[in-house]
Amino acid sequence: MLFLASMLGLIAVGGVAMTADFSTDEDETDKSQDTTSEDTAGQTAPETEGDTPNLLHFVTNDADQILSGDDQDNQIQGGTGNDQINGYDGDDTISGGQGNDDLHGSTGQDTLFGSDGNDTLHGEDGQDTISGDAGDDMMFGHNDDDLLLGGDGDDQMFGGDGNDTLHGGTGDDALHGGLGDDTLSGGAGQDTLFGGAGDDVLSGVVTEADTTASDLEGSAQSDQDFLNGGAGDDTIIAGEGDIVTGGSGEDSVVLGDWLSDGEAVEVVDFETGKDQLLMVCDLENNPDPEIEIQADETSPGVSHIFVDGTEIAVVHSRSPLVEDDIVLMDHADGGTFGLAMVS
Known part of the structure; x- marks a missing residue:
């Protein structure tokens, strides 16, 4: 029966545990990635040679930041302020960090973590995974088949187009x-x-x-x-x-x-x-x-x-x-x- 198959997927969602890993494996970086790391002053660290650029943003102070990726698969992490982060093209992994953040995956199959604070997360195009984590978050899948996980707090979740899976977690x-x-x-x-x-x-x-x-x-x-x-x-x-x-x-x-x-x-x-x-x-x-x-x-x-x-x-x-x-x-x-x- 169709609804039984659907329920199997629903039950699996209840056990999903997601964490953001922004560590860089040295071997993997040497083989395939150009890595750019920006501190809060906007200074750029030296790049490693490789075939596939991968932009990494690390923000360490409490200032409100606007961070943007490019057309590659980026990893972008906000800091303690109220950040706006735009992934743009590529399959991006974005974490807002502390503060009330505004995250946009844009095109590609993106993974967004709100982390602490009352965050707003937009998957936009592509099959995205969106996790609100702590706080009262607003999550929008927009296009394609998205997975939205509320986490803690009183969350508002909007699947949009596509066959979406939404799990509220704890909270109202x-x-x-x-x-x-x-x-x-x-x-x-x-x-x-x-x-x-x-x-x-x-x-x-x-x-x-x-x-x-x-x-x-x-x-x-x-x-x-x-x-x-x-x-x-x-x-x-x-x-x-x-x-x-x-x-x-x-x-x-x-x-x-x-x-x-x-x-x-x-x-x-x-x-x-x-x-x-x-x-x-x-x-x-x-x-x-x-x-x-x-x-x-x-x-x-x-x-x-x-x-x-x-x-x-x-x-x-x-x-x-x-x-x-x-x-x-x-x-x-x-x-x-x-x-x-x-x-």
């Missing part, structure tokens, strides 16, 4: 997929996810990689997230207490036994006969779960979903919910997100 984040078939995972905190156009995958479930033993101990419990698929046929994996809006298209809302200990999910725009609820259960240990649909006594069009006597979802629809709207799945089939995200 806002993720916008934009165009393309995007994969969005909020992580820990109260997050808001907008799929936008395309067939998107959205997850409000917290993975073990999003938490530490000192906070959630790898459980699926999370703050209430707001998940909006937008246009397209979206797959939305709901965590405890999440508010789900499918939007237009034929959407699948994934529920499961990870919801049994918390607040029920609320699905606000379910279209019977068009959308579907995918119920993921451990059928090996519980081969015959009791799934019950109860109509709300006071609100027509509202149905309450129970699994083995526990309410896990409240579904709003124009027509009464029926059994055919619910598809039962085993962890072995759809349960990569059931088992890996909930332990």
Whole structure:
């Protein structure tokens, strides 16, 4: 199934750990690189002979710098001030350092690290990897298929064009997929996810990689997230207490036994006969779960979903919910997100 393949990629993102390495290997430099190092006074160090120029900027004081690369594969590192760094052409690696920095990858497959501070990062053209790190960051993938990682802080992330992957990390984040078939995972905190156009995958479930033993101990419990698929046929994996809006298209809302200990999910725009609820259960240990649909006594069009006597979802629809709207799945089939995200 397509959405299962998408979820495998989403789960892998939860475990991504990125660090910026600006050290220069002497052997590699001798063989293939011209290295230019600028200090804060703009002085240029001697260049080594080689075939492929590689511009290195090292900034050591707290002044606000404007640093620019060239058409080669550059490594550029900001200092303690509020820097603006432009990679331009080439596959660049850029780190803002301390301060509130403005980073632009431009063309090429760039890697951007915000580091400390409230940074603004633009991948622009090319398949870029953008990591906000600490602080309340704003990240823009722009064109092509980009990977955006929020890190700590309350981040705002915009995928733009292409099939992007956005992972909020910790903090109360806002993720916008934009165009393309995007994969969005909020992580820990109260997050808001907008799929936008395309067939998107959205997850409000917290993975073990999003938490530490000192906070959630790898459980699926999370703050209430707001998940909006937008246009397209979206797959939305709901965590405890999440508010789900499918939007237009034929959407699948994934529920499961990870919801049994918390607040029920609320699905606000379910279209019977068009959308579907995918119920993921451990059928090996519980081969015959009791799934019950109860109509709300006071609100027509509202149905309450129970699994083995526990309410896990409240579904709003124009027509009464029926059994055919619910598809039962085993962890072995759809349960990569059931088992890996909930332990």
